Amino acid sequence: MQQNISPHKLRHFLFTWLKKRGIDDALIQPYSGHETRKSLEIYSKLSLSEAQKIYEENIKNFPV
Known part of the structure; x- marks a missing residue:
């Protein structure tokens, strides 16, 4: 698989x-x-699944 990788993409x-x-x-x-x-x-x-994971990891620490 060939990819065009530029300094901008790496950055x-x-x-x-x-x-x-x-x-x-x-x-x-x-x-x-x-x-x-x-x-x-x-x-x-962030993808939706990444956002969901972060939410689930942190909601339990929310002081409600």
């Missing part, structure tokens, strides 16, 4: 991977070259 993959592992934007931002943390929102693409 996007890395920052998405870091965010999905819970690394805070404050730690990613200096390495990303973006001036603001808000610019990192493009890397916050």
Whole structure:
């Protein structure tokens, strides 16, 4: 299987991977070259199943 891999795609993959592992934007931002943390929102693409899993892992800790 042949893939077109560019530096931009690798960079996007890395920052998405870091965010999905819970690394805070404050730690990613200096390495990303973006001036603001808000610019990192493009890397916050969680699938529905990933969002559901995170919800289920954390809802039990919600103090209600």
